[in-house]
Amino acid sequence: MVESTRTAPPAAPxxxxxxxxxxxxxxxxxxxxxxxHVAARRRTTGVAAGTKSAPRHTAAIVLVVFxxxxxxxxxxxxxxxxxxxxxxxxxxxxxxxxxxxxxxLQAQLANQQTRQLRLRDELTALATAQQATRxxxxxxxxxxxxxxxxxxxxxxxxxxxxxxxxxETVRDSDLALxxxxxxxxxxxxxxxxxxxxxxxxxxxxxxxGILVNSQPVFPPYxxxxxxxxxxxxxxxxxxxxxAAWYALKxxxxxxxxxxxxxxxxLPAAPPANxxxxxxxxxxxxDTQTKGDxxx
Numbered sequence: 111m112v113e114s115t116r117t118a119p120p121a122a123p124x125x126x127x128x129x130x131x132x133x134x135x136x137x138x139x140x141x142x143x144x145x146x147h148v149a150a151r152r153r154t155t156g157v158a159a160g161t162k163s164a165p166r167h168t169a170a171i172v173l174v175v176f177x178x179x180x181x182x183x184x185x186x187x188x189x190x191x192x193x194x195x196x197x198x199x200x201x202x203x204x205x206x207x208x209x210x211x212x213x214x215l216q217a218q219l220a221n222q223q224t225r226q227l228r229l230r231d232e233l234t235a236l237a238t239a240q241q242a243t244r245x246x247x248x249x250x251x252x253x254x255x256x257x258x259x260x261x262x263x264x265x266x267x268x269x270x271x272x273x274x275x276x277x278e279t280v281r282d283s284d285l286a287l288x289x290x291x292x293x294x295x296x297x298x299x300x301x302x303x304x305x306x307x308x309x310x311x312x313x314x315x316x317x318x319g320i321l322v323n324s325q326p327v328f329p330p331y332x333x334x335x336x337x338x339x340x341x342x343x344x345x346x347x348x349x350x351x352x353a354a355w356y357a358l359k360x361x362x363x364x365x366x367x368x369x370x371x372x373x374x375x376l377p378a379a380p381p382a383n384x385x386x387x388x389x390x391x392x393x394x395x396d397t398q399t400k401g402d403x404x405x
Contacts, residue, residue, distance in 0.1 A: 251378070252299065255308030258378040259299045261336040264343065265371035266292075269330035271363035278362050282313035282320050285331060289313075291352040292335055295345035299336040299376045303327040306379040323379060330365070339370045 251257025268288065270279040289307060292300060300307045305322040312322075319326040335342060346352040359366050 255299065255306045255311070255379045256381060258376065259336055260373060260375045261298070262339055263297075263299075263334065263336040263371050263374050264339050265369055265374075266333040266335060267330050267365065267367040268333065269365040271365065274363070279318075280320075280329060280331065280362075280364060282315045284358060284362075284364070285313045285320065287351065287358065288333070288355050291346055291349060291355045292333070292342070294349045294351045295337070295342050297335045297337045297342065301334045301376045303332055304377065306377055308379045308382075310382055311379070334371060334374050334376060336374060336376060343368050 248257060252259050266288075268280060268285070285302065289300060289302075302322050305311075305325050305327060307322070314321045316326065319328050320331075321327075347356065358364070
């Protein structure tokens, strides 16, 4: 038996969409379709396939415009840089000027503060000197009779004897003797019938009356004496001037009454008007007047 040999026909090639990858196939077909679409549009409009003048002109124009923009931007940047540099230098100059002005003001402030401290020290010294001078003037006013005072003391009444003749009446010299005796006994202030006795006071007979500080006073003569009421009568009796007064009063029979006056207010004498004398200002405010005590 003869076996026949048959050859199998070759297998048909597989389709492209089977053998090629899906992504490559999609890309290739998409590009082919795009080319066909462009070619069909050119055939319809009659534009040759190789004409590219319009895109070249457009590209040239775009390059020129871009170059102009770059140039303008560079010039503007350069100008802005110059302006910024000038503004920065101007600001630095202004800052330096302001710093110099502040330094001058600070120096002036320091000088004014130093001057203020010096003036304050001077003012304190002057205020202290003024207070010391005022206290010294007050003490002098009290001692000289030109300042009002208040304090304990005695009241003394002096009058002529009843039915005495003109030669036996109390005279200016008698009152002056009693006043000297009271000063020696420790009196600090004296007034006679309301007239304050001062270092310038004097008794002077005028008719039936007596002048004190150029003001007439009439009997009875009331002495208001500021001082220790417990020591004044005893000191008056024990002093030489007091002994002379007691001898005079006993000789003429003067009325002489002494009693505790309690707290008394003595007025200040009117200030004296200087006609020839002139006040010399002290060279040093801290220097005390000669004879002025601090007690």
